[in-house]
Amino acid sequence: MTERVLIKDLSALADQTVTVSGWVETVRDQKKVQFVVLRDESGAVQLVNPRNTDADGIVIPDEPAVTISALTQGSFVTATGSLKHDERVKLGGLEIKLDSLSVASLADPATPIAPDSGIDKRMDWRFLDLRVPRNALIFRVQTTLEHAFRTYWIDRGYVEIHTPKLMASPSESNAELFKLDYFDTTAYLAQSPQFFKQMAQSAGFGKIFDIGPVFRADPSFTSRHATEYTGVDAEVSWIDSHEDVMVMQEELLVAGFTAVAQKHGAEISELFGIDIVVPSIPFPRIPLHEAKQIVAARGHVIDRADDDLDPEGERQIAAHVEETFGHQFVFLTEYPTSIRPFYHMRSDENPALTKSYDLIFRGTEITTGAQREHRVEILEAQAVEKGLDPRELDYYLDFFRHGVPPHGGFGMGLARVLMLMLDQGNLREVTYLFRGPTRLTP
C-alpha cells in the first residue's frame, strides 16, 4: 500500500515529512508560489510549492512546479512534503510544503458537472457528484446505520438470511413486477422478501433479518420511489401482536440513530446544518381512524379513494405529533383490512381491522409492519377474499400447513430513512446509483 496519511489525521501529527494521496480540488498556479488543495475521503489539505527562480528572478521550470502547472481538477496524485502547522492557513490550520508530487491519473480538463448542475445531470456523472464531501458522507452514515442495525439484531440472537431475488411466481401481487426469461421458463424479481422471511419462521429460525435489494416495476416519478432499493427486513417468532414488532423496531432505530449521532453527528451538523435527534422510546402510537380525524381537524381533505392517508395527510399527522409530543416518529395502527395484504392478521375484536402498522418519520412512511396470519385455513380464506388464486400460493401455504409459530415483522426502506434523517428531498441523493423508470445508468 502507498504509505499515505489520511488527511483528517494530519492535525494530530507533529511537523514532519508526510505522504498524502487524493484528488486535486483546486490549483492556484502563481508566479512565486503554487497552491493545490488536495482532498481524500477524510478531508482536504493545502499543498504549497514556492517556485525557484534563477539569479535574474526568472522562474525555473523544475519539479514539482512543472507537474503542478499541468494538473487538472480531479486528477489523483500522491504528494510528499513537510507538514507545517500554521494557524494562518484557513484550511485546517496546516499545510504541506511539497517535496514531490506524482500523478496517478490525470483527469480530463473538461468537468461535466458544476455545483449548480441539476439532479439528473449530477446522476449522469454520479462518480463526480459523490466526490462532494456532503454526498460522500451520506454513505458513511449509511454504513454506520446498517452496522448498528445488524449489531443490535446479532446481539439478540437474530440470524441474517439472504433471500433469493429470482422467484417462480409473483410474491405479493401481479402489479409492478419485473419478468425475465429463465432458461425454459419465466422468473420474477422479488418485490419483497416477505414469503421467504416467513419461511424462516416455519423453519424454526426464531428471529431473522435480511438486508438486500427489492424490485418494483413502478412507473412513478416521485422523489420517494425507485425501481430498485435496499430493503431492511425483519421477522420474529412467538409474538403476541404487532406491538412486539413495534417495540423491537423502535429499539432498533434508537440503536441506529445513536450510532450515527456519535460517529457522524458533528460532521452532519457541519455539512447538512442539522442535528441528529435520537428518538425517545416509546414512539407515539395513533390508530389510523384517529389520525384521520386529527388531519381533518387541521383542515386537510384527504384525496384518496381508499381508506389510507395521502402524502399530505402523513405530513399533517407528523406535524401534529411534532407539535403535541415533540417526536419525529409516529406509529399509525389499526389499518383497515381493505388496504392491507391478505397475510396481515386481523383483529380478534374487529375483523375489519388488521394487527398492523405504518411507521411515519418526519411526515413520510418508512415501514409497514404486522403480525402475520399463521392459521392456514384463515390465511387461505383471506387470500381468496383478496382475489388471489390459492393454487399459485401453494408453496407459500405449505409453510403453514406443516407448523409455524405466531410471527410478525416489518420492511423498511433504507434510503427513505437516510433521506429523512439527513433532511434530503429526494431518494436519488441517498442512493449510491439510483434506478427509476428512465434511469438505468451509470
Next chain:
Amino acid sequence: MTERVLIKDLSALADQTVTVSGWVETVRDQKKVQFVVLRDESGAVQLVNPRNTDADGIVIPDEPAVTISALTQGSFVTATGSLKHDERVKLGGLEIKLDSLSVASLADPATPIAPDSGIDKRMDWRFLDLRVPRNALIFRVQTTLEHAFRTYWIDRGYVEIHTPKLMASPSESNAELFKLDYFDTTAYLAQSPQFFKQMAQSAGFGKIFDIGPVFRADPSFTSRHATEYTGVDAEVSWIDSHEDVMVMQEELLVAGFTAVAQKHGAEISELFGIDIVVPSIPFPRIPLHEAKQIVAARGHVIDRADDDLDPEGERQIAAHVEETFGHQFVFLTEYPTSIRPFYHMRSDENPALTKSYDLIFRGTEITTGAQREHRVEILEAQAVEKGLDPRELDYYLDFFRHGVPPHGGFGMGLARVLMLMLDQGNLREVTYLFRGPTRLTP
C-alpha cells in the same frame, strides 16, 4: 412477546416454573406417561406428562394429556411446567414436567421428507430441511462470518455500498446474462458489482465493500454453481499491487474464521465432526506456472483448452500445499492475460501475465482478485484486444477519464466459503434457497 426461555438457557436455571416454545420433534404417548421432545432454534428438551388415572386405574382424558395425544410432529407449541434437573435424562440432563401445553399451529401429519431423502426432495421442502439442527447451524455460522467480515472492514474505515442489480448493459461479458424488459428498454441483471465498485474508487471513497446477490445465467449443474448467489466484494484505493489485496483478504478471513471458531466451534465439532481451523498468516503463494508443474509432477494431466487449472488441478495443488505447508489456503498468482478479463492490470515485466490471483480453499477456488488497470488508454486497448466494443463500455471508461487512483479488489462467493469451511459437498446445502437452471422454488 411470549415470555419463553430459550432451551439452551434452561441448564443454567434452577428448578422452577418455565415456559418454552418450539416445535414437536417426537411424541411418545404411553399409557402411564407421555413424553414430547420439543425443539427450538437453540436446542431440544424433553417434556414429560404423567397421566392421571381414576380409582380403577383407568386413564383420565384430561389436559394436557388429550392435547399431547393429538400432537403431530412439526407442530408449534408453547409449554409451561416445572423444570427439573435430572442426570438420568439423556437429553441435556433435564426435563420439564408439564402444567400446560398450548398448540399454536398443528402440523399436517404427513411429513414429506425423511432424514434419508435425496437433496432435490429436501430442497422442495427446504423449510422442513432447515429444522434439522445441523442445517440451521449453517446460517448462524454465516451470520457470524459475515458480521466478522463487516466489522473487520468497518473498523478500518471501509464504506459499505449497495450496487444496483439492474444495469443498462452487460457488466463483463454477454455470456450467462439474464435480460428483462424494463419499461421501454432492456435491462440486465448484474453478474458482479465489478464496475460499480470501481466507480467508488473514482468517486474517492477509498475503501469499500459490498455484500449482495449476483446473477449468472449459467446452465451448469455442478455442485459449485448457482444462478444466484451472495457475492462478498471489496475494492481498495492506493494499492501498489495485488499483493496488498491479498494481505487484506487473508486478514479478513482470519477475522471471520476466528469469530466462527469462538462462537460456534464446539457446536460445529459436535454436528459436523470437524474442527474450524483458523488459518495462519501469510497464506502460501504459488505462481500459476509453478502450480502447474507441481500438479504435473503429482501425475495429473490438466484437461483444459486454456491456461487455467481444472478442478482436479485445484484439488492437487491444495493437497500439495496441505502436505508441504500444512495450510488449507493457497494464493495462485501470475495468471496469464489470456484467461483474465480486460480490466486486470498486466505485469510491468511481462505483459503476458496479470497482477491477479485466485484463492483456493480446500481445493476449490473461492476468489479472484486483482489490481485493476486504471490508465484509461491502456484499459481501452485491453478491452479492444479482448474483442469488446469500447462504445458499450463508455460509461465505465468515463470513471477513468476523470481521474482514478490505483486500486484493486476481489470477489468471493459466500456460499463457497461456507461449503468448504463446513466440509459440505454442495452449494445447495449452504444456501438458504438455492437457485439453479431447474430450481426456482420454493
